[in-house]
Amino acid sequence: GAVVSQHPSRVICKSGTSVKIECRSLDFQATTMFWYRQFPKQSLMLMATSNEGSKATYEQGVEKDKFLINHASLTLSTLTVTSAHPEDSSFYICSAGTGTSGYNEQFFGPGTRLTVL
Amino acid sequence: AQSVAQPEDQVNVAEGNPLTVKCTYSVSGNPYLFWYVQYPNRGLQFLLKYITGDNLVKGSYGFEAEFNKSQTSFHLKKPSALVSDSALYFCAVRDKPGGYQKVTFGTGTKLQVIP
Numbered sequence: 289g290a291v292v293s294q295h296p297s298r299v300i301c302k303s304g305t306s307v308k309i310e311c312r313s314l315d316f317q318a319t320t321m322f323w324y325r326q327f328p329k330q331s332l333m334l335m336a337t338s339n340e341g342s343k344a345t346y347e348q349g350v351e352k353d354k355f356l357i358n359h360a361s362l363t364l365s366t367l368t369v370t371s372a373h374p375e376d377s378s379f380y381i382c383s384a385g386t387g388t389s390g391y392n393e394q395f396f397g398p399g400t401r402l403t404v405l
Numbered sequence: 406a407q408s409v410a411q412p413e414d415q416v417n418v419a420e421g422n423p424l425t426v427k428c429t430y431s432v433s434g435n436p437y438l439f440w441y442v443q444y445p446n447r448g449l450q451f452l453l454k455y456i457t458g459d460n461l462v463k464g465s466y467g468f469e470a471e472f473n474k475s476q477t478s479f480h481l482k483k484p485s486a487l488v489s490d491s492a493l494y495f496c497a498v499r500d501k502p503g504g505y506q507k508v509t510f511g512t513g514t515k516l517q518v519i520p
Contacts, residue, residue: 292448330512330513331510331511331513332449332510334507334508337507379446381448381449383448383449393439393451393454394508396441396448396449396450399447399448
């Protein structure tokens with residue numbers, strides 16, 4: 289149980305285009321989903337937290353107009369990188385939390401490798 | 406503010422030997438501690454967590470971790486390392502028990518098990 293999927297697993301796009309990444313909880317309802325960015329050989333940087341049906345909460349320094357997050361249902365959250373540039377190339381990972389208890393661990397998707405040419 | 410430190414960028418251990426991956430934390434309240442493992446180009450997999458109770462927590466794949474409040478540590482251990490344990494390990498902490506579940510991750514420790 290507690291499987292999180294991401295699509296696509298890998299995407300290459302041209303500079304200036306927008307890319308959408310989907311995160312789905314396959315066998316549970318995720319009240320909260322998180323989006324992380326991971327640079328090579330570095331830790332995960334939390335970008336934003338989204339709760340179903342409400343606006344995402346962005347971490348300091350993350351441009352909300354550039355990284356659009358939509359959490360339309362309890363099983364789907366999307367991250368859209370708008371007008372992507374080479375510096376946006378990274379490994380993006382989503383995770384999902386169950387319930388509102390802080391005791392629950394997060395379940396992570398397999399990640400999406402974004403390369404902007 | 407909460408923080409996690411993983412002092413070792415890399416740990417090398419011979420197959421069959423015990424392994425330890427270190428983690429120390431800083432929180433204002435009670436800590437909720439987690440260990441995750443990441444294989445190349447993959448997401449993170451949950452290994453174990455400490456919420457309350459017994460200081461020795463057992464998790465997946467034979468891993469365990471010991472919570473030490475006085476030393477603010479949560480070191481990951483395994484009695485006998487396998488080559489397949491080679492991966493990147495992240496310690497994480499959260500100090501809010503409900504609602505907003507922000508987790509802070511350490512910088513990761515690369516574990517290399519040598520055959």
